[in-house]
Amino acid sequence: MNRKIYDKQSAECICINLRRASQAITEFYDELLESSGLKISQYLLLKNIKCLGPVNVSNLASEIRLDRTTIVRNLKPLEVGGFIIDISTKGSRNRQLKLTNKGLEILETAAPLWLEAQNFIEQYLGIEERNTFVALLSKIEALVP
Template sequence: MKSKGCYCINFRRAANNITKYYDDYLKESSLTLNQFSLIKNILKIQPASISDIASKVRLERTTVVRNLKTLFKEGLIEDISKENERNKQVIVTKKGKEILDIAIPLWEEAQDNIEKILGMDNYNKSLEIFEIIDNL
């Protein structure tokens, strides 16, 4: 019987390759795929607490905090919470919206190319498989 390798490792490699693919498309905007996703999701729910963001993007709070640091540093998001307020309230800045306007068409182009390569049937089947695994 031919070895298929570890399914988990192969899916992780595929995910890393797809992330790199999107990162390459987004280079012109100076955003990574993770940053793009965070800004887009913050914009949808702003003002957003770290917990709100983590819940929306389905990541651990600590991961979100780490990923937001660069966005704060670059002035793409800001904390509008009151002084001494424990829970940050984050919004996308004007600069963040301008960068997003550059990034969205690049992301859409990557999306279209992935769809051409993979095909919608294969994509939908993959999502079904991952949903089954998620519910085990």
């Protein structure tokens, strides 16, 4: 993949640098996934629902370690689009999410695009820096429960 790399100055604040990097990586993955019609947040939810499913929202949030309200907000377009369904028994307060056939199809379409993004970032950073980066992110994440 041929991609222009821009010269950016880092800030003194670690938090703002992480936020900028997060925004950049999200934009990069979204760009590569664009032809599938999914955003990276939607792709990751579908992928995790497939692996864990059927799964309730609390367990999904716990497994991927993201805020439950953020996940609920991101699930709505997936439900409206017919990619996931709630298979819980009527009257149940605990939703059980599962991919539909349409959800499985779009996940299959998006997977190679996600892999292309993943491979580019790994090549761009290099394996050693990639491993260091992931280890540092894990170390930072460990600051909170």
